[in-house]
Amino acid sequence: MGSFWRRQPSKVPGRILITDRDFAADQDDHDFALGGYPGVLVTSPTSFWSAYDSDAKAASYRRPAQQVPVGVDKARQKLPNSVTKFLDETSQAWEGDNDHDSGLSKSITPTGGRYSSHSQPHSPTRLNVANGTSSSSSPNHSPSSKQSRKSGEGSQIDLRVLGDPRLEKQNIAEMLHLNTNLARTTRFETCLKEGNVDLVRLRKLSWNGIPEQFRAMTWQLLMGYLPTNADRRAQTLARKRKEYADCVAQTFAQGVAGLESTLWHQIQIDVPRTFPMSPLFQDPVIQQSIARILYCWADRHPASGYVQGINDLVTPFYLVFLSSHISDDPEHSTSAVIPDDVLSEIEADSFWCLSKLLDGIQDNYIHAQPGIFRQVGKLKELIARINQRLASHLEAQGVEFIQFAFRWINCLLMREVSLKNIVRMWDTYLSEGSSGFSEFHV
């Protein structure tokens, strides 16, 4: 995020607060997240970070020696005002996806991403928001396609809570929250309905999070895959999808026999190891679909070829594009509920968006991976600047940044953060333009 912090000199990155409640709730996970360094302050009671913490790697054998963090309170007192201000300003940005009633959130939250988590994310007491039913297959890229279900229509206040002052207070907070969401929804709707979408405005809106029902379309616009001009969309999509279909047909014309065997074998053993806890990504039809995407991409990019980690990067696109077609929880869906032609469209769209994403981070995957080393170097420099104590400690212990941060760059934090939160982070990354995944990430 280097460039962002340079543009915002008053704001200090890397400081997140941890509430006492969070500490008590599941110290093990927080210990892992904090690494026992009191100098790294993490904390924010929003569900974003709760979900993040619960997502800390569960495999105990990979966990570093646990230490009880000390001095957190003291450190928090020292927190600069600018940071508090920054957190206040940006906290709303993480709330866009707090809608636990939404299919996407529901699908990912209980599993805490790919790893089985010890603690469930904190789920606030909320109003009984009735879920409207929605049609299963919606026309592509219509801003209003899933809106009836999402925009708050049919919200009901549970009358049982009235009269209890504590619950009423929560109700008011909930209502304010709903109002905010409604306003955001309206802003997105207006922006996306324009005959020629204003990308500058869309970027600005999206930076703080994209409402789920607009996400697939917005991502495709921000990536430059979907034309801003509404009249050109259907034609462009049809052309790109056909181009991909032709590429697949040509590549797989002779079946597996015509493929480069080492590359195909590598992809075949990696696809089952991509989100192994997710029913969706364990579905054989979906796995073959992802394998085709990866193979076609690698085939077209011989300079880097397929590098492990790219398999992770295709999953957010797949999930988001899929979620715009089904009303159920996408991560727990199977290919059986998705018509073949829709699946083909999702595959083609995911391929092109993955290609656009990788175009911006080619350096990460070519020989010797210079892009990753550059970003790890920047991270090291950043830590030395904002947390000298941590930097010195790591140095004294002989811990190299490349040893722990390599994966953070190679997989864009997809192994560290739940898929739900990755999707949210990508809203912002994509809003940053072409350098989102290279310059903004670190």
Next chain:
Amino acid sequence: MASYAYLFKYIIIGDTGVGKSCLLLQFTDNRFQPAHDLTIGVEFGARIVNVGNKRIKLQIWDTAGQESFRSITRSYYRGAAGALLVYDITRRETFDHLATWLEDARKYSNANITIMLIGNKCDLENKRAVSREEGEAFARENGLFFIETSAKTAANVEEAFVNTAADIHDKIQVGVLDVTNESSGIKLGPTQAGMASLSSGSVDSRRGCC
């Protein structure tokens, strides 16, 4: 804190998909997980084993096997006392690549490193593509230890790690490895370090009492 006499650093290397992470998981957690994340960069594991009457902590660096990561994997060899070089007995090409792996290990690690060649997936006898004799011959020609294992059934997994530790321990005993030199991949554990400060004696003077 669990006390131990020494800490040995290990690295696990070999082609992608041969079962490096599964071997580590079986060794540290006594379980087999067929569907797991593929390794990016390096992952870590640790366990204490007994060699003779000494407790030894193994700090294991589990590396990514894909060719693309070779430049970063090389940086992990430094300061390793033991290397587990793994191939898959059901995939001939993973055996054919051993020479390249060995070349890297010799080039980037210290000269006295103990290398254990492991033919993994020996539970899949009906899919075997590399005979036991071939594995033994390669090990003999290159001065490596050899064992066939199954991370799935846990067969020989313990032995693979512990036998390597026994050899490193022997090298310490005969003075081939210098425990005070960090590049050897060995560190004194908290017990020994404590004893050293109490008696201010050398490693040799302590050896007599154990």
